[in-house]
Amino acid sequence: MRRSAGARRRGPAVAVWVIAAVALGLLVLPLLGILLSAPWPQLPALLVAPETVQALGLSVLTGVISTALCLVLGIPLAVVLARSVSWPVVPRRLLRAAVTIPLVLPPVVGGLALLLLLGRNGVLGRYLALLGVTVPFTTGAVVIAQTFVAMPFLVFAVEGALRGADRRVELAAASLGASPWQVFRTVTVPLVAPGIAAGAVLCFARALGEFGATITFAGSYPGVTRTLPIASYLASQTDLDQSIALALVLLVVSVAVLLGLRDRWLPGVRG
Amino acid sequence: MSAPAQGLHARFVAARGSFRVEPRFDVAAGRPLALVGPNGAGKTTVLHALAGHLAVESGSIGLHGRELASLPPEARRVGVVFQDFLLFPHLTVADNVAYGIRMRGARRAPARAAALPWLERFDLGGLAARFPHELSGGQAQRVALARALAAEPEALLLDEPMAALDVEVRDEVRAELAGYLRDFAGPTVIVTHSAADVAALAADVVVLERGAVTQHGSWAALRAAPATPYVARLVRQGEE
Numbered sequence: 001m002r003r004s005a006g007a008r009r010r011g012p013a014v015a016v017w018v019i020a021a022v023a024l025g026l027l028v029l030p031l032l033g034i035l036l037s038a039p040w041p042q043l044p045a046l047l048v049a050p051e052t053v054q055a056l057g058l059s060v061l062t063g064v065i066s067t068a069l070c071l072v073l074g075i076p077l078a079v080v081l082a083r084s085v086s087w088p089v090v091p092r093r094l095l096r097a098a099v100t101i102p103l104v105l106p107p108v109v110g111g112l113a114l115l116l117l118l119g120r121n122g123v124l125g126r127y128l129a130l131l132g133v134t135v136p137f138t139t140g141a142v143v144i145a146q147t148f149v150a151m152p153f154l155v156f157a158v159e160g161a162l163r164g165a166d167r168r169v170e171l172a173a174a175s176l177g178a179s180p181w182q183v184f185r186t187v188t189v190p191l192v193a194p195g196i197a198a199g200a201v202l203c204f205a206r207a208l209g210e211f212g213a214t215i216t217f218a219g220s221y222p223g224v225t226r227t228l229p230i231a232s233y234l235a236s237q238t239d240l241d242q243s244i245a246l247a248l249v250l251l252v253v254s255v256a257v258l259l260g261l262r263d264r265w266l267p268g269v270r271g
Numbered sequence: 272m273s274a275p276a277q278g279l280h281a282r283f284v285a286a287r288g289s290f291r292v293e294p295r296f297d298v299a300a301g302r303p304l305a306l307v308g309p310n311g312a313g314k315t316t317v318l319h320a321l322a323g324h325l326a327v328e329s330g331s332i333g334l335h336g337r338e339l340a341s342l343p344p345e346a347r348r349v350g351v352v353f354q355d356f357l358l359f360p361h362l363t364v365a366d367n368v369a370y371g372i373r374m375r376g377a378r379r380a381p382a383r384a385a386a387l388p389w390l391e392r393f394d395l396g397g398l399a400a401r402f403p404h405e406l407s408g409g410q411a412q413r414v415a416l417a418r419a420l421a422a423e424p425e426a427l428l429l430d431e432p433m434a435a436l437d438v439e440v441r442d443e444v445r446a447e448l449a450g451y452l453r454d455f456a457g458p459t460v461i462v463t464h465s466a467a468d469v470a471a472l473a474a475d476v477v478v479l480e481r482g483a484v485t486q487h488g489s490w491a492a493l494r495a496a497p498a499t500p501y502v503a504r505l506v507r508q509g510e511e
Binding site for chain 1: 322344347353373418419422
């Protein structure tokens with residue numbers, strides 16, 4: 001049987017559809033699995049269990065602080081990154097690679113690296129220890145681990161917004177008497193506010209889900225460093241219903257993030 | 272070389288890539304200067320150098336006895352009206368006009384109050400709460416001018432002030448602009464390639480071709496004796 005040119009133009013081959021369906025199933029079916037096996041009748045009780053409330057509270061607290069840190073540190077980094085297009089090739093690529101590291105590095109490796117830097121015998125940690133400051137296995141360590149993994153989401157979202165904005169208005173501001181810092185505050189930041197908001201949401205979602213770097217660098221002390229994902233993982237070894245309940249909370253947050261973001265801010269579709 | 276005390280004095284070399292401009296001209300207060308020239312002659316480069324958005328390679332920019340060449344844009348007190356106005360899209364008309372006042376340390380409310388007379392003078396009172404995307408071209412130009420003047424600049428630069436406007440409204444807006452420019456006490460430079468702008472807005476003309484000044488004089492003097500084929504064409508354009 002010969003296919004006409006018209007038929008070929010209709011769309012991809014059947015095999016492509018089938019394979020795409022398998023891929024989609026791989027993405028969606030596990031979530032369906034959670035919903036189907038969720039202990040719905042016991043759910044209210046599980047959600048108000050002290051361990052759940054404690055882990056949720058710690059996750060929200062550290063997630064909010066990490067997101068705030070990412071905003072304070074990441075917006076200036078995004079400005080520098082956007083400006084680096086006029087730099088020579090080597091430093092420009094090095095900077096971009098540095099910002100991308102947490103996206104490609106296994107989080108456990110990131111956590112180990114933080115431990116080697118800030119641990120009691122670490123490169124910086126030994127001096128902090130002299131000052132009486134211990135970072136690893138504290139709530140502060142959770143925040144640092146989350147900030148480390150979440151930073152690129154904020155930086156790339158803001159950088160994308162900066163590239164899309166007409167930055168010549170910064171010149172207009174300077175000619176009206178604004179110092180470079182005033183230009184940054186009153187023009188640059190408001191100009192990319194939608195990018196900042198989207199970056200902050202992605203950042204918070206990533207921080208909330210952080211597991212590998214946190215458990216390596218901060219451990220799992222209830223109420224101190226045991227965040228939702230860690231609590232959910234530990235519960236999966238002993239009490240599956242409890243684990244599912246914790247996972248559902250994380251799932252709801254992720255879906256909320258998906259719904260709250262416009263398409264163009266999601267990684268991979270930014271144009 | 273000491274700059275004369277009054278007016279704007281440009282004697283500098285600026286470069287953009289391999290292209291160099293070497294303007295030499297003086298602008299007296301009350302005698303707006305049109306900087307004309309074919310596309311690519313370096314007019315906008317000169318404007319950016321005067322405003323401080325582009326560093327000069329050498330030479331001097333004097334304004335009322337102050338040397339500007341080494342100052343950052345925010346310290347020059349040189350107002351700029353950009354070709355496409357570059358209003359702050361996230362601020363209302365009132366806050367756009369009040370911007371320069373706020374940058375000098377005024378809080379939001381006093382800055383808005385200080386901007387009010389400017390809004391009224393430029394017939395913007397009814398538009399105070401609008402955002403730039405809600406304005407017509409002529410309105411946006413008035414906001415840009417009010418915003419520049421409210422910052423109390425000592426000199427004013429306008430880059431192709433009519434280019435972003437619809438052809439039908441240009442004559443009317445140009446006449447209005449001429450009135451506003453007459454009221455401004457400092458040296459004024461208008462970059463344009465339009466003979467109509469020169470005739471209506473400027474007292475003197477500097478012709479810039481391939482980075483260098485080829486003629487300097489009043490519009491009447493240029494019409495009487497055009498020094499280059501470009502000037503001759505410009506004069507003919509003005510007579511049509």
